[in-house]
Amino acid sequence: MRAFHLTGTSIDSLKRVELPIPAPAAGEVLIRLRAASLNYLDLMVARGQFPVPSLPMIPGSDGAGDIVALGDGVRGWAVGDRVVPGLIVDWAAGALAAPLAQRMRGVTLPGSLAEHATVPATALVRIPDQVSYRDAATLPIAGTTAWNAIAGRVRPGSTVLLLGTGGVSLFALQFAKVAGARVILTSSSDAKLERARALGADDTINYRSVPDWDAAVLTLTDGRGVDLVVETVGATTFARSLNAVAVGGTVFVVGLIGGGELSVPVVPVLQKVITIQGNNTGSTAHLADALRAVATNRIAPVIDRRFAFDDAPAAYRFLESGGHVGKLVVDIDP
Ligand SMILES: NC(=O)c1ccc[n+]([C@@H]2O[C@H](COP(=O)([O-])OP(=O)(O)OC[C@H]3O[C@@H](n4cnc5c(N)ncnc54)[C@H](OP(=O)(O)O)[C@@H]3O)[C@@H](O)[C@H]2O)c1
CATH class of the missing domain: 3.90.180.10 (Medium-chain alcohol dehydrogenases, catalytic domain)
Known part of the structure; x- marks a missing residue:
C-alpha cells in the first residue's frame, strides 16, 4: 500500500x-x-x-x-x-x-x-x-475538542471568545453559533476575520493591529467579559484571556501554539472565580457527539x-x- x-x-x-x-x-x-x-x-x-x-x-x-x-x-x-x-x-x-x-x-x-x-x-x-x-x-481532533469546549458550557445568549482561525477555533465557532451564542473571534489577518464573519462570528478583532485585544473584548461586552474563552494559543495569550473572561467564566485550555509554560497573575483567577478547565481531545463517545452535531445541524x-x-x-x-x-x-x- x-x-x-x-x-x-x-x-x-x-x-x-x-x-x-x-x-x-x-x-x-x-x-x-x-x-x-x-x-x-x-x-x-x-x-x-x-x-x-x-x-x-x-x-x-x-x-x-x-x-x-x-x-x-x-x-x-x-x-x-x-x-x-x-x-x-x-x-x-x-x-x-x-x-x-x-x-x-x-x-x-x-x-x-x-x-x-x-x-x-x-x-x-x-x-x-x-x-x-x-x-x-x-473531526477526530479539532471537531471533538471544539464540541467538548462548547457543549454544556454555552447557552443561548452566552458570549464566547475564540483565538485565531485554526481548526479548533472554527469548529468552536460553528458549534457556538448553533448553540445560540455570541462569538468574538481574533485573528492575525483581516481577510481571515472577514471569512469568520461570513461563518457567523459576531465581532472580530485583529490581534496584530489591536495587541490589547482583551481590552477590546471588555469594551465589546460593556466591561463584563466573556463566559468562555477557548484558549488555543497558551503562554502568549493566557494572561489576556484571564482579563477577557467574565466573573464566573471559564478558560478552556486547549493549545500551546504560543508556548507551553505559563506565567500568569493569580489574582484575577481568585477574584473572578474563574474556572480553568483542561482538555485532552475527547473520547470515542465525544467524537460521536461531535459528528452527530455536524450532521444534525448540516455544518460544513x-x-x-x-x-x-x-x-x-x-x-x-x-x-x-x-x-x-x-x-x-x-x-x-x-
Ligand atoms: N488539548 C486538546 O484537547 C487539543 C486538541 C486539539 C488541538 N490542540 C492544540 O490547540 C492548538 C490549536 O490547534 P489547531 O489544530 O486548531 O491549530 P491550527 O489549525 O494550526 O490553528 C492555529 C491558529 O492559531 C492562531 N494563532 C496563533 N497565534 C495566535 C495568537 N497569538 N492569538 C490568536 N490566535 C493565534 C492562528 O490564527 P490566525 O491565522 O487567524 O491568526 C493559527 O491559524 C494547538 O496548540 C494544538 O496542539 C489541543
Whole structure:
C-alpha cells in the first residue's frame, strides 16, 4: 500500500514508501482510508516536539474510511461500514484514566497517511450517510475538542471568545453559533476575520493591529467579559484571556501554539472565580457527539485546501506557514 513514513524530526523526513497491508489483530478492524486531515499535533510530531516511541512511523492522526476486514472478536461492525476513528483509541467513553490515554493514532500507533490502517473497534464511530469521508476526517481532533469546549458550557445568549482561525477555533465557532451564542473571534489577518464573519462570528478583532485585544473584548461586552474563552494559543495569550473572561467564566485550555509554560497573575483567577478547565481531545463517545452535531445541524467543516496523497508534505508545510483557515485535508482514495 502507499504510505508515508516519518523518518526523523522534520517535515523533510516524511518519505513516501510502499508497505504491506497490515492484518487486523483481535478486537481490531482494517480500514481502507479515504481521507486524512492535519492538525497542529501532526506538525509537533513531525518536528520531534511530541515524543513518539520509535521511527520510522506512519504519521497523521485524523482519517476516515471504510472497513475492509474484521479481526477476531469484533462485534457490531461489518465490512463496508463507513467509519472515523478517534485519536485516543482506548478511551471509549466516560472519564479519562491514565492507562486509556497511551495509544494515540499517528503518535504511538500507526496513523492515517496510508491507504490502510488497523484500528481497535473501541475507537470507531459510524459516519452518517450525509457526511462525506473528507468532512468526517476533519473531526477526530479539532471537531471533538471544539464540541467538548462548547457543549454544556454555552447557552443561548452566552458570549464566547475564540483565538485565531485554526481548526479548533472554527469548529468552536460553528458549534457556538448553533448553540445560540455570541462569538468574538481574533485573528492575525483581516481577510481571515472577514471569512469568520461570513461563518457567523459576531465581532472580530485583529490581534496584530489591536495587541490589547482583551481590552477590546471588555469594551465589546460593556466591561463584563466573556463566559468562555477557548484558549488555543497558551503562554502568549493566557494572561489576556484571564482579563477577557467574565466573573464566573471559564478558560478552556486547549493549545500551546504560543508556548507551553505559563506565567500568569493569580489574582484575577481568585477574584473572578474563574474556572480553568483542561482538555485532552475527547473520547470515542465525544467524537460521536461531535459528528452527530455536524450532521444534525448540516455544518460544513471549513476545509481550506485539499492535497493529493503524494503532496502530504506540502500540506504540513502549509499548516506550518499558518496560511490556512480551518482544516487541511489529504485525499487518499476519494
Ligand atoms: N488539548 C486538546 O484537547 C487539543 C486538541 C486539539 C488541538 N490542540 C492544540 O490547540 C492548538 C490549536 O490547534 P489547531 O489544530 O486548531 O491549530 P491550527 O489549525 O494550526 O490553528 C492555529 C491558529 O492559531 C492562531 N494563532 C496563533 N497565534 C495566535 C495568537 N497569538 N492569538 C490568536 N490566535 C493565534 C492562528 O490564527 P490566525 O491565522 O487567524 O491568526 C493559527 O491559524 C494547538 O496548540 C494544538 O496542539 C489541543
